Every structure is written in structure tokens, then in C-alpha cells.
Amino acid sequence: MQVSINGKSHELAGADPDMPLLWALRDLVGLVGTKYGCGVAQCGACTVWLDDVPIRSCQMPLGAIKDRAVTTIEGLAGDILHPVQEAWIAHDVAQCGYCQAGQIMSAAALLKSNPNPSSEAIEGAMAGNICRCGTYSRIVAAIQTASTRLQGLSFYEVGHDTTESQFDGKVSV
Amino acid sequence: MSTGAVHGLKRRDFIRYSSFGLALGSGGISVVATAKTSAPANLLNPYVVIHDDGRIVIAAPNPDVGQGVNTALPMIVAEELDADWKAVEVILAPIDANRFGAQFAGGSLSVRNRWNELRQMGAAAREMILRSAAQQWGVPRVELTTQPSMVLHPPSGRSASFAEFVAAATEQPVPADGEVVLKARSDYRLLGQRIVNAAASDIVRGRPIFGIDVSVPEMLYATYVKCPQIGGVPKTANLAEVKGLAGILDAFIIAGDAGPPSFDLSKSIHVAGGVAIVASNTWAAIKARRTLKVEWDISSASTDDSAAIEAKALKAAERATGEREVKNSGDPEAAFANAKRVLSSVYATDFISHAQLEPQSCVAHTTATAVEVWTSSQTPGYAQATLAKLFELPAEAITVHQVRGGGGFGRRLSNEYVREAAVISKHMGKPVKLQWMREDDMAFDFYRSPAYFGLQAALSESGELTGWRNHVVSVSSDGEEANYGAGYRGYNFPDDVIPNVHISQTMLASKTPTGAWRAPISNVYAFAEQSFLHELAEAAGQEHREFLMAALGEDKWFKPDDLASLNTVRAREVIAAVTRAAGWGRGLPEGRGLGLGFFFSHAGHVAEVAEVSVNADKQVTVHEVWVAADLGQIVNLSGAENQFQGSVVDGVSALADQRISIRSGAIEQTNFHQYPLLRLPQSPKINVEFLASDYPPSGAGEPALPPVAPAICNAVYAACGERIRSLPISRAGFQVV
Numbered sequence: 001m002q003v004s005i006n007g008k009s010h011e012l013a014g015a016d017p018d019m020p021l022l023w024a025l026r027d028l029v030g031l032v033g034t035k036y037g038c039g040v041a042q043c044g045a046c047t048v049w050l051d052d053v054p055i056r057s058c059q060m061p062l063g064a065i066k067d068r069a070v071t072t073i074e075g076l077a078g079d080i081l082h083p084v085q086e087a088w089i090a091h092d093v094a095q096c097g098y099c100q101a102g103q104i105m106s107a108a109a110l111l112k113s114n115p116n117p118s119s120e121a122i123e124g125a126m127a128g129n130i131c132r133c134g135t136y137s138r139i140v141a142a143i144q145t146a147s148t149r150l151q152g153l154s155f156y157e158v159g160h161d162t163t164e165s166q167f168d169g170k171v172s173v
Numbered sequence: 174m175s176t177g178a179v180h181g182l183k184r185r186d187f188i189r190y191s192s193f194g195l196a197l198g199s200g201g202i203s204v205v206a207t208a209k210t211s212a213p214a215n216l217l218n219p220y221v222v223i224h225d226d227g228r229i230v231i232a233a234p235n236p237d238v239g240q241g242v243n244t245a246l247p248m249i250v251a252e253e254l255d256a257d258w259k260a261v262e263v264i265l266a267p268i269d270a271n272r273f274g275a276q277f278a279g280g281s282l283s284v285r286n287r288w289n290e291l292r293q294m295g296a297a298a299r300e301m302i303l304r305s306a307a308q309q310w311g312v313p314r315v316e317l318t319t320q321p322s323m324v325l326h327p328p329s330g331r332s333a334s335f336a337e338f339v340a341a342a343t344e345q346p347v348p349a350d351g352e353v354v355l356k357a358r359s360d361y362r363l364l365g366q367r368i369v370n371a372a373a374s375d376i377v378r379g380r381p382i383f384g385i386d387v388s389v390p391e392m393l394y395a396t397y398v399k400c401p402q403i404g405g406v407p408k409t410a411n412l413a414e415v416k417g418l419a420g421i422l423d424a425f426i427i428a429g430d431a432g433p434p435s436f437d438l439s440k441s442i443h444v445a446g447g448v449a450i451v452a453s454n455t456w457a458a459i460k461a462r463r464t465l466k467v468e469w470d471i472s473s474a475s476t477d478d479s480a481a482i483e484a485k486a487l488k489a490a491e492r493a494t495g496e497r498e499v500k501n502s503g504d505p506e507a508a509f510a511n512a513k514r515v516l517s518s519v520y521a522t523d524f525i526s527h528a529q530l531e532p533q534s535c536v537a538h539t540t541a542t543a544v545e546v547w548t549s550s551q552t553p554g555y556a557q558a559t560l561a562k563l564f565e566l567p568a569e570a571i572t573v574h575q576v577r578g579g580g581g582f583g584r585r586l587s588n589e590y591v592r593e594a595a596v597i598s599k600h601m602g603k604p605v606k607l608q609w610m611r612e613d614d615m616a617f618d619f620y621r622s623p624a625y626f627g628l629q630a631a632l633s634e635s636g637e638l639t640g641w642r643n644h645v646v647s648v649s650s651d652g653e654e655a656n657y658g659a660g661y662r663g664y665n666f667p668d669d670v671i672p673n674v675h676i677s678q679t680m681l682a683s684k685t686p687t688g689a690w691r692a693p694i695s696n697v698y699a700f701a702e703q704s705f706l707h708e709l710a711e712a713a714g715q716e717h718r719e720f721l722m723a724a725l726g727e728d729k730w731f732k733p734d735d736l737a738s739l740n741t742v743r744a745r746e747v748i749a750a751v752t753r754a755a756g757w758g759r760g761l762p763e764g765r766g767l768g769l770g771f772f773f774s775h776a777g778h779v780a781e782v783a784e785v786s787v788n789a790d791k792q793v794t795v796h797e798v799w800v801a802a803d804l805g806q807i808v809n810l811s812g813a814e815n816q817f818q819g820s821v822v823d824g825v826s827a828l829a830d831q832r833i834s835i836r837s838g839a840i841e842q843t844n845f846h847q848y849p850l851l852r853l854p855q856s857p858k859i860n861v862e863f864l865a866s867d868y869p870p871s872g873a874g875e876p877a878l879p880p881v882a883p884a885i886c887n888a889v890y891a892a893c894g895e896r897i898r899s900l901p902i903s904r905a906g907f908q909v910v
Contacts, residue, residue, distance in 0.1 A: 016419065016420070016456065016457065016460070018456075018460065019454075019456040019457075020456065023454060023455050023456035023459075024456075026455065027394065027454040027455050027456070028454065030388075031379075032379075032381045032385070032386040032388075033378070033379020033380065033381075034379070035383075035385070035530075035531070035579070036385065036532065036608075037530050037531070037532070037611065038611045038844055038845050039459075039610060039611055039612075039844075040611075040844050040845070040846065042844060042845035042846055043530065043845055043850075045530060072379065073377075073378070073379030074378070074379050077378065081377070081378075085377040085378065088373070088376075088377045089369055089373045089374060089377055090369075092367070092368075092369045092370055092373060092811045092812075092815065093373075094370055094372070094373055094376045094377075095239040095240070095241065095370075095815055095816070095819055096237075096238055096239025096529075096530070096531070096577070096578065096579050096580045096581075097239070097370075097372060097373075097375075097376035097382075097383075097577075097579070098239075098383060098530045098531045098579025098580060099530050099579075100376050100377065101376075101377075101379045104377060122853075123853055123854040124854075126853045127852050127853055127854050128852075129852075129853070130530065130845065130850045130852060131530075131822075131853075132528060132529060132530040132580050132582075132823075132850055133239050133530075133580060133815075133819045133822075133823075134818060134819035134820070134821065134822025134823050134826070134851070134856070135815065135818070135819060136822060136851075136852075136853045136856035137818055137856065137858065137859055138815065138818070139853065140853070
């Protein structure tokens with residue numbers, strides 16, 4: 001079985017077609033940024049994109065993917081961070097950080113389809129992603145910052161150097 | 174293995190540094206912030222390594238499960254070292270009590286316990302650099318000073334990087350405590366600032382930093398099926414059928430220990446009986462659970478029924494005194510006899526689950542002579558000790574690697590899943606990753622104990638609170654001693670402030686495992702006491718804030734110099750600050766209300782005001798919450814504020830509709846559809862104010878949680894006139910929207 005993940009084709013020989021994409025990513029491909037939280041599409045920690053649409057990978061059997069392209073948190077940034085990832089750092093969103101890959105994939109998908117979302121649109125797009133640590137207000141602030149950065153620019157044109165030494169470690173407020 | 178940090182190491186430091194470097198990736202795993210330089214390393218003390226290229230590596234000693242201590246603790250070292258934070262790299266310290274003392278995450282104690290030690294470590298390393306600079310430049314030590322990562326000699330204008338001196342600095346004797354001068358607070362560059370979480374960069378990139386991400390060569394994948402009726406053990410199972418499934422390497426019964434586990438963290442070697450399924454990947458193991466059929470022996474299992482426990486508890490709590498007296502001060506009998514008015518109320522809270530988002534996992538490799546585990550435990554030291562006991566091996570044979578945890582809230586204080594992984598690995602003779610399902614987590618938690626409060630108060634003619642009785646009814650696994658989190662919390666308001674007080678307990682037998690849940694004990698007491706105090710204010714015809722201020726009594730620090738004791742001056746200050754910020758007393762439209770709650774726990778004085786509206790369908794919107802706190806000095810303003818915002822969300826989440834019910838010894842809820850966590854649209858706006866304070870810092874993870882429930886329930890009363898006396902509020906028909 002061939003699956004396209006982050007622009008690269010992966011041969012998953014002999015894989016169980018029932019296996020959810022989540023576990024294939026984690027155990028077969030070695031991309032563990034996508035997280036297991038509930039296994040029943042309740043928490044959103046496993047959110048990835050299938051042809052740019054955010055889905056819960058715990059509910060997507062390998063056999064149903066066919067020729068659709070998978071994008072995971074590891075594939076969101078190229079050499080530079082995606083503006084949503086940058087904003088997540090700048091607002092110091094994470095506490096434990098476990099849900100944040102899923103949050104970021106949902107937020108980036110939202111901004112791709114709606115670069116200037118209203119508060120209601122943000123609430124609607126993010127309602128499926130649980131943050132048990134309760135970082136919701138920072139998530140909203142980070143999405144708004146990323147939105148500002150993205151408007152008028154094509155999706156991957158924006159970004160900063162990702163080396164940690166470029167970053168002064170201070171939180172923007 | 175990332176070998177960068179040990180490359181070029183001086184031979185004499187090799188043993189010490191190689192163990193320091195264990196956390197850099199032993200066994201091929203990736204962990205947070207592996208050293209990013211191959212320049213020679215210089216170990217100044219267990220916490221500080223400075224490379225010849227100027228990169229500074231600081232070891233974070235305590236587990237981080239989201240409370241931010243992998244940032245806050247290294248910041249304390251960096252401040253006194255006068256390190257340039259941009260050049261600092263944080264690594265996770267190995268678990269080694271000889272060098273790092275007690276390494277645990279609990280009680281909001283990491284910062285409070287390590288404040289002096291870590292300042293001393295940073296200052297001692299700085300002093301060693303300055304002494305070697307003085308020798309190299311041939312100038313008196315006293316003429317030298319520092320700027321971030323630089324040594325300065327103001328008389329000559331000379332300056333150089335720390336890196337110039339670190340190799341020689343390792344030859345300096347370690348200064349004694351009295352030989353270094355700690356910075357004045359006014360000289361702090363880092364502490365009190367908003368500093369981004371040290372793991373943020375790894376988190377947003379999805380790098381493998383969590384327990385569930387650990388992978389070692391030849392690792393197998395396991396799931397472990399236990400008896401839904403807690404404490405049951407397997408008799409037989411269709412193992413042959415399971416072993417025939419695709420991807421399944423083995424399936425076997427672990428006889429284990431019959432009966433429910435206890436929350437005995439330092440001693441328990443309990444391994445629940447169950448069936449292990451070992452596979453070539455996680456999914457194959459999960460899928461095989463559908464085929465597995467087990468016959469259970471339930472003769473030692475719990476037969477708890479939460480409805481029966483509740484019925485007994487509510488009946489018992491109608492009495493103002495219980496079976497065991499725990500406090501009797503002043504003359505409560507006389508106070509109640511002479512009271513103008515006596516009020517009684519019963520408050521109730523349910524079992525709840527931790528539901529940390531990362532289900533338990535552990536990678537273990539057990540051989541005949543050694544055990545190595547990678548785990549997000551909050552008590553890795555206890556994991557080490559109990560593994561040694563379980564496998565009858567010396568402590569040195571047990572290696573525990575700390576790995577970041579996806580949430581804790583008390584759940585990871587117990588290490589039963591670590592023991593399960595180690596037992597399964599021993600059977601397989603290979604490293605095994607044990608992965609709990611969410612359903613396992615919900616079925617086999619150490620739940621927060623339910624608690625029921627029979628409260629009674631005496632009011633004088635003038636409305637003064639003169640007497641207080643609290644009969645706390647909770648659970649006990651032996652029917653005698655209160656389970657952890659179910660007991661009396663001691664020292665606090667109002668018990669130690671009101672002149673005539675009687676506190677008693679009644680324990681109901683329950684076999685369901687319970688343990689610490691964020692701000693244990695405080696999280697239920699706060700709801701009952703602070704709601705009841707609001708009832709009393711109403712009954713006395715007094716404004717709530719004024720009644721609370723008066724009830725706090727005289728200005729008093731109950732045990733001076735003990736940060737863990739109530740200080741009524743600090744209490745009144747946070748109440749004043751939060752009511753000022755929230756515009757307490759302002760007019761509000763019909764159906765909208767403000768509510769106030771105060772609580773002192775974990776050395777933090779915290780007051781909160783909630784603004785809610787309630788509609789005719791009893792839908793509650795929590796619009797905004799204001800928090801004012803005196804936590805002493807703040808280490809990381811961003812981190813502390815994040816903990817407080819999260820505590821408010823957690824408080825709303827728990828009070829809304831979280832409830833664990835038990836029937837025939839088994840938990841009825843299985844996943845988040847039956848145990849809802851608060852989502853972004855329900856989340857209120859949250860304002861946090863930390864009062865300027867010269868006290869030493871205390872922890873931020875827990876103390877903002879207890880006041881949330883009473884503030885919101887008091888606001889609901891203000892909005893609609895209905896008093897909520899049981900949590901979650903869904904039980905009284907309310908719904909948080």
C-alpha cells in the first residue's frame with residue numbers, strides 16, 4: 001500500500017487496511033507528532049490533513065486513504081516555521097503540549113480556508129480539539145496573530161528563521 | 174544517541190558527565206532539547222555544563238507534565254549564573270537522588286522546594302568562572318562582575334565570554350554556601366519576565382518528546398487488559414485464538430495481585446492481574462482486544478456502587494458531627510447554644526477522573542539483572558524504588574529515564590503502569606512499550622475521592638460568625654483511615670480563624686482506588702466552605718465581600734516563616750485586588766451575576782470572581798473570571814499565568830459535567846463522550862493578576878483551582894437565586910454553554 005505523507009510516498013507493505021492512519025504514522029512511518037488521546041474522534045489530538053482538510057487520523061483506516069495526500073505536523077513547516085507554529089511559540093501557548101500538534105493542524109487548516117476568521121469561526125473550527133491544560137485563550141490569541149501575518153500573503157511565503165538562537169525567548173503579549 | 178554533549182569531554186569528568194548525559198538520548202530515544210553543539214563540555218556542578226563555544230546546558234531536575242518546571246527551574250539557575258537565556262539549552266536530568274535530591278512533580282512544590290538550592294547552584298558556578306577569570310587576568314576577584322554570559326573587569330574595561338574561563342573553572346573548588354552572594358532581587362534580569370516554555374519549539378514541530386513517543390531498538394508493542402470490576406483477576410482466556418491473529422507475537426495471563434490497588438506511592442508493588450497482548454505494532458494489539466475473551470475471578474474485586482455510597486454519605490452528612498473528631502477548639506457547644514441563628518447545609522462532590530490527555534504508556538526493558546524504563550511518571554524515584562522491590566534487584570540495577578508527560582494533574586504520581594510494562598518486558602525478554610487505551614485510563618484511574626460536607630454555622634445578633642461545624646463524609650479503602658485526598662486538610666480558613674470550631678469525619682468503606690487530583694482535598698473543601706460562607710453572608714444580611722473580610726479575623730500569619738500557613742493579611746489583599754479588578758458591586762442586567770471565592774492552598778493565597786449569566790433553561794455562560802494571587806515572587810510570569818488560566822478552565826471543566834459513577838465495582842464512563850472536558854467555545858475570558866510580593870516563590874500549578882467552583886456557583890446564585898450544593902452542577906440541571 002502506497003501512502004503520500006508530507007509530500008513523500010511511503011510503501012506500507014502488508015499493513016492492515018483497517019489500521020487507523022494515526023497508528024500507521026506513529027508505528028510504521030515513525031512520525032510521532034500526531035498524538036493518540038481518545039481513539040474515538042473526541043479530542044482532536046490526532047488531527048492531520050487529508051488533501052488539506054483536517055481529519056481525525058484515529059478514525060481514518062489506511063485502506064480508505066487511497067490517493068489522497070496526508071500532511072502531518074512534521075510536514076507543516078518547510079525550512080521555515082508556519083506562521084501558526086511561530087505564533088504558538090510567541091504566545092507561549094503550550095503547557096504540557098500534548099494536544100498542540102492537533103490544535104496547530106486545525107488552526108492552520110482554518111486559516112488556509114479563511115485567512116481572517118471571526119471569533120465565532122475560530123470557536124467553530126477549534127471546538128473539536130480538547131486542551132486538557134486549558135490553554136484556550138492563548139490558542140485564540142495565537143490564531144489571531146497568525147491570521148494577521150497571513151493576510152495578503154500566500155500560504156508558505158511567510159516565516160522566520162527557525163533556529164532557536166534567533167529567538168529571544170520572550171513572550172509577546 | 175545524541176553524542177554531541179559528551180564529545181570532547183575531559184576524561185576526569187567522564188563518569189559524572191556520562192551519567193548526566195543519560196537523558197540526552199540513551200537507547201536511541203529523542204528527548205527535549207538534546208545538546209546542539211559538539212564543542213567540549215565543562216561540568217561545573219550537577220546542573221550546569223558550559224561548552225567551550227559558550228552554549229550553556231542546564232539540567233531540569235523534576236518531571237514536567239505541563240506545569241512548566243522544565244523552564245522555571247533552569248531559569249532560577251540561569252539567573253544566578255547570569256547566563257544569557259538565549260544560549261541556554263535545557264535537558265532533563267537523570268533520575269539520581271544523590272545528585273538531584275527528590276525528583277517529583279506534586280504539591281506545587283518544585284519551585285518552592287528548589288528555590289534556595291538552584292540559586293546556590295547557579296551562583297556557585299558563576300563564582301567558579303569569576304575566580305578562574307581573576308587568576309587568568311591577574312586581577313582581584315572583587316573587581317570582577319558579570320553581564321549575561323560575560324565576565325567584566327570595569328577598572329580596565331576588559332570583558333570576555335564565560336566560555337573563555339569555563340575549562341579552568343572546572344578546576345576551582347566548589348564554593349561553600351556562605352562563599353557566594355546571591356543576587357538582590359532588583360538585579361534580576363530573567364526572573365519575573367515572560368519566558369517561553371523551553372519545550373515550545375519541540376512541541377510546535379511535533380518532535381518526539383513525550384512518553385508515548387519513546388522508541389528503542391527491538392521494541393515490541395503491548396496492551397494490557399484488566400478486569401472491569403476493579404481488582405478481579407483472570408482465570409482463563411482464549412489465548413490461542415488471540416495468538417493466531419495477524420501481528421500478534423504473544424498473549425499471556427499475568428496472575429498479578431487480586432484486589433484493588435491502593436495509592437501507596439512509595440511502597441506499592443501491586444500489579445493488577447490481566448492479559449497482556451504483545452504485537453508488532455500498537456494497532457494489532459488494540460484490534461486483538463476485540464477477539465480476546467477472559468473469564469475473571471471476581472472474588473476479591475470491588476463491589477462498589479457509587480449511588481449507594483452517595484446515599485449513605487448524604488444521610489450521614491445530615492448530622493453535624495461524625496464518628497471521628499479531628500478538631501475541637503473554643504467552645505462550639507456554647508457558641509451554637511447562644512447563637513442568634515444557626516444555619517445548616519449539606520454539600521456534595523462526586524468521584525472524578527484525571528483524564529490527562531496522554532494516556533499512560535511506558536517503555537520497559539527488563540532482564541534477569543536489570544530494569545530500564547522510560548516514563549512520564551510524576552514520581553520517578555518511587556518508580557525506581559518499587560521496581561527494585563518488585564524484581565528483588567538492588568536500586569542500582571534500576572534505571573529510570575524521565576520523559577515529558579502529556580498532562581499529570583496527579584494521575585502520574587502512581588507507577589502501576591510502569592510495573593505492568595516491566596513485567597510484560599520480562600516475560601518477552603525484549604523491550605516493550607505498554608500503551609494504555611483511553612478506556613483503560615478511565616476504567617483504572619486513582620479517582621478523586623467524593624466528599625460530602627455537613628456544615629453548620631452559628632451567627633450572632635450582629636451577624637458575626639461565632640461557631641462552625643463541619644462533618645466531612647468521605648471514603649476509605651479499609652473503612653477507617655481516610656483515603657488520600659479524602660481526609661482533613663488542616664490549617665486554613667475558616668477552621669483556624671473562627672473561635673469555636675468542631676470538625677469531624679465519617680469514613681465509608683469503598684474499594685475504588687482514589688488518590689490525588691489537582692489541589693487534592695482543597696478542591697472539594699473550597700467549594701463547600703466558600704459557598705456556605707456566601708450563604709451565611711446572605712443570611713446575615715451582609716454583603717459577601719465584607720462578610721468574608723470580617724470572617725478572616727485579625728491580621729495574623731498563623732505560623733510565621735512557614736509559607737504553607739495562612740496569612741490573613743495576604744488573604745485580604747488578594748480579595749481586595751480581585752474585587753477591584755472585577756468591578757465588584759457594579760450593576761448587572763437580569764440573569765447575570767458576580768460570585769466570589771477565596772482559598773489558601775499550596776502556599777498560595779488566591780481569590781477569584783466569576784461573571785456568569787443563567788437563562789431560563791439553566792444554561793450557564795461563564796463570561797469572565799478574574800484571579801488575584803499572592804504567590805510570592807514570580808519566577809516565569811508567562812508560565813505562572815498559563816497555569817492560572819489553565820486552572821480556571823480545569824475548574825469550570827470539572828464543575829460542569831465531570832462525574833465518575835460506579836456500578837458493581839466497575840466504572841461506567843469509558844471515554845470523553847461520557848466524561849466531557851471543557852472546549853474552547855465554553856472557555857471564559859480569564860484575567861490574572863499576581864500581586865507584587867517579596868515572599869519566596871511558591872508553586873503555580875494548583876492553588877488557582879480551588880476557588881473556581883465556589884466563585885462560579887456563587888455567581889450562579891447571584892444571577893438566578895438558586896444555590897448549587899452539589900458538583901458537577903449538571904446534577905442540579907445546569908449546563909455550562
